[in-house]
Amino acid sequence: MTEWLSPEEWTAIRLSLKVALVAMAASLIPGIAAAYALERGRFWGRQALDVFVHLPLVLPPVVVGYALLISFGRRGPIGAFLAENFGIVFSFHWTGAALACAIMGFPLLVRAIRLSLETVDRKLEDAAGTLGAHPVWVFCVVTLPLILPGIIAGMVLSFAKAMGEFGATITFVSNIPGETQTIPTAIYTYTQVPGGEGGALRLTLVSVAISIAALWISEWMARRVRRRFLA
Amino acid sequence: MAHVSIRDVRKAFGTVSIIKGVDVDIQDGEFVILVGPSGCGKSTLLRMIAGLEDISSGDIRIGPRIVNDVPPKDRDIAMVFQSYALYPHMTVAENMAFSLKLKGVPKPEQKKRVTEAASSLGLTPLLDRYPRQLSGGQRQRVAMGRAIVRDPQVFLFDEPLSNLDAKLRVQMRAEIKELHQRLKTTTIYVTHDQIEAMTMADKIVVMHDGIVEQVGAPLELYDRPANRFVAGFIGSPAMNFIEGRLGPDGLGLPSGAVLPLDMKSQAEAGSEITYGIRPEHLQIAPAGTPGSIPATISVIEPTGSDTTLIVKAEGGNLTVVLRERCALKPGEAVALKPVPRQAHLFDAQGKRIATA
Numbered sequence: 001m002t003e004w005l006s007p008e009e010w011t012a013i014r015l016s017l018k019v020a021l022v023a024m025a026a027s028l029i030p031g032i033a034a035a036y037a038l039e040r041g042r043f044w045g046r047q048a049l050d051v052f053v054h055l056p057l058v059l060p061p062v063v064v065g066y067a068l069l070i071s072f073g074r075r076g077p078i079g080a081f082l083a084e085n086f087g088i089v090f091s092f093h094w095t096g097a098a099l100a101c102a103i104m105g106f107p108l109l110v111r112a113i114r115l116s117l118e119t120v121d122r123k124l125e126d127a128a129g130t131l132g133a134h135p136v137w138v139f140c141v142v143t144l145p146l147i148l149p150g151i152i153a154g155m156v157l158s159f160a161k162a163m164g165e166f167g168a169t170i171t172f173v174s175n176i177p178g179e180t181q182t183i184p185t186a187i188y189t190y191t192q193v194p195g196g197e198g199g200a201l202r203l204t205l206v207s208v209a210i211s212i213a214a215l216w217i218s219e220w221m222a223r224r225v226r227r228r229f230l231a
Numbered sequence: 232m233a234h235v236s237i238r239d240v241r242k243a244f245g246t247v248s249i250i251k252g253v254d255v256d257i258q259d260g261e262f263v264i265l266v267g268p269s270g271c272g273k274s275t276l277l278r279m280i281a282g283l284e285d286i287s288s289g290d291i292r293i294g295p296r297i298v299n300d301v302p303p304k305d306r307d308i309a310m311v312f313q314s315y316a317l318y319p320h321m322t323v324a325e326n327m328a329f330s331l332k333l334k335g336v337p338k339p340e341q342k343k344r345v346t347e348a349a350s351s352l353g354l355t356p357l358l359d360r361y362p363r364q365l366s367g368g369q370r371q372r373v374a375m376g377r378a379i380v381r382d383p384q385v386f387l388f389d390e391p392l393s394n395l396d397a398k399l400r401v402q403m404r405a406e407i408k409e410l411h412q413r414l415k416t417t418t419i420y421v422t423h424d425q426i427e428a429m430t431m432a433d434k435i436v437v438m439h440d441g442i443v444e445q446v447g448a449p450l451e452l453y454d455r456p457a458n459r460f461v462a463g464f465i466g467s468p469a470m471n472f473i474e475g476r477l478g479p480d481g482l483g484l485p486s487g488a489v490l491p492l493d494m495k496s497q498a499e500a501g502s503e504i505t506y507g508i509r510p511e512h513l514q515i516a517p518a519g520t521p522g523s524i525p526a527t528i529s530v531i532e533p534t535g536s537d538t539t540l541i542v543k544a545e546g547g548n549l550t551v552v553l554r555e556r557c558a559l560k561p562g563e564a565v566a567l568k569p570v571p572r573q574a575h576l577f578d579a580q581g582k583r584i585a586t587a
């Protein structure tokens with residue numbers, strides 16, 4: 001197996017998985033919060049938040065990447081602030097790739113969670129209130145278990161989006177082998193050099209395998225959850 | 232247990248006024264039914280008592296405390312919903328223990344109280360099942376069990392029997408009544424089914440279009456409806472209404488016929504009034520009998536225990552319920568003779584004006 005793939009290819013695969021998993025994990029809680037706010041909240045600026053969350057879905061990825069570069073880059077206002085005060089660096093670093101992937105996948109995650117929130121019977125939450133439950137408790141014990149299938153679906157979408165993210169990543173953090181070169185950018189590189197067809201094909205196969213595995217795992221989890229929790 | 236008082240409560244959704252000033256007093260331990268046609272605001276009022284809906288103005292008291300701004304969890308109530316609102320991801324036992332777990336009641340005590348409630352509702356063999364594995368009637372019982380286990384000051388029921396079939400509904404009606412007699416917890420129960428209201432309530436609140444039309448004991452509403460709406464709403468089949476003009480000899484019908492009245496009324500002679508008579512207070516007499524309403528039989532519906540007749544009379548169809556079987560045929564001309572002292576008179580605004 002190790003001989004089948006070159007060390008560079010292994011590095012790209014490992015980095016891709018790391019970036020995608022970190023992006024997915026980091027966007028989970030903000031994703032649930034945004035979905036809840038958009039679905040249930042009645043506050044000023046809800047429409048604006050809705051548009052903002054969905055922007056990455058409609059903007060060209062390169063535009064998102066460039067926006068990240070000028071705000072989170074070393075000279076960007078947010079990037080400079082984070083680097084000076086917390087030592088967090090995004091530009092040309094794998095964390096930057098994760099940030100780009102998280103942002104690109106965020107609308108997909110939020111949409112999936114929101115759809116399942118819509119289907120939750122509000123009477124279940126009302127009943128918990130009349131039985132003496134604090135709203136936070138209601139969310140944790142009633143709402144959250146009921147939207148778990150939606151959360152799983154959203155996580156898979158976010159992971160898949162991160163595995164395939166190209167435009168925003170390459171614009172924001174470039175394509176540095178071992179640091180920011182993920183499977184898609186590596187495939188792109190291989191297609192640009194003579195004799196790179198083998199590497200491109202191998203990474204493509206790996207990419208297909210990972211996607212199928214992710215879908216399969218999520219299906220399995222969703223089925224378990226549904227069997228345990230829902231009719 | 233607690234006294235509940237509702238003082239000039241109003242509710243508007245945006246600019247639409249839904250509850251337009253409701254005053255109701257519910258005594259400690261009383262079983263009160265809110266009844267009214269669909270959309271009149273019953274659920275909204277109940278949800279305001281539960282704290283699930285804000286009050287636009289007015290006061291709601293549970294016990295000595297004004298609860299306008301108290302969140303649902305602190306009102307010490309338990310609500311049973313039409314859709315049961317059971318947690319699909321919890322077993323029957325977990326559903327029933329929900330409120331105890333929140334209160335931090337120790338596990339053995341939780342188990343004891345759930346077991347008790349379950350056995351009183353016949354749920355013992357179902358404790359480990361999930362709601363999806365239960366029939367509608369069993370779910371309904373679990374929802375009640377969950378409320379009982381909380382041991383609240385007030386039970387709130389929102390059409391709990393509407394999703395059950397007719398036979399089960401009759402059975403559950405008796406069970407809820409029996410439960411109330413045992414626990415004596417103040418209960419507010421919403422339904423649009425006036426039979427449920429008549430059979431279960433200590434006191435009925437008839438609502439219509441966001442206001443209270445009348446409050447009273449079931450038979451009081453039946454015998455002395457305060458207005459035409461209550462008269463038509465309570466009783467099945469519904470009361471018959473005949474429009475006419477009050478003359479010196481009785482009710483003048485548009486055709487010129489006069490129906491003698493055997494009651495005093497405060498209305499002025501010549502004013503437009505409505506004469507109301509329940510279907511069981513009309514008797515069939517031979518056509519042409521003086522002091523009766525001429526009519527033609529249109530439909531005969533034998534139900535077994537009694538016979539419902541739809542007859543065509545001046546001003547529209549009337550319903551007659553006969554206790555005995557009859558040999559009448561559709562198309563036959565008859566006369567309808569009101570049973571003495573059973574008619575109701577309403578003025579042009581629909582207010583009761585006569586005392587029989």
Ligand SMILES: Nc1ncnc2c1ncn2[C@@H]1O[C@H](COP(=O)(O)OP(=O)(O)OP(=O)(O)O)[C@@H](O)[C@H]1O
Nearest residue numbers: 244249267268269270271272273274275276422423
């Ligand atoms: N959240 C809401 N926003 C706007 N209007 C509402 C809302 N909830 C209820 N209404 C309106 O308030 C009115 C009363 O509704 P409510 O549910 O209290 O009626 P109801 O008497 O319980 O009727 P039913 O017997 O059909 O359950 C209806 O016209 C309904 O459309």
Ligand SMILES: [Mg+2]
Nearest residue numbers: 273274275389
């Ligand atoms: Mg209702």
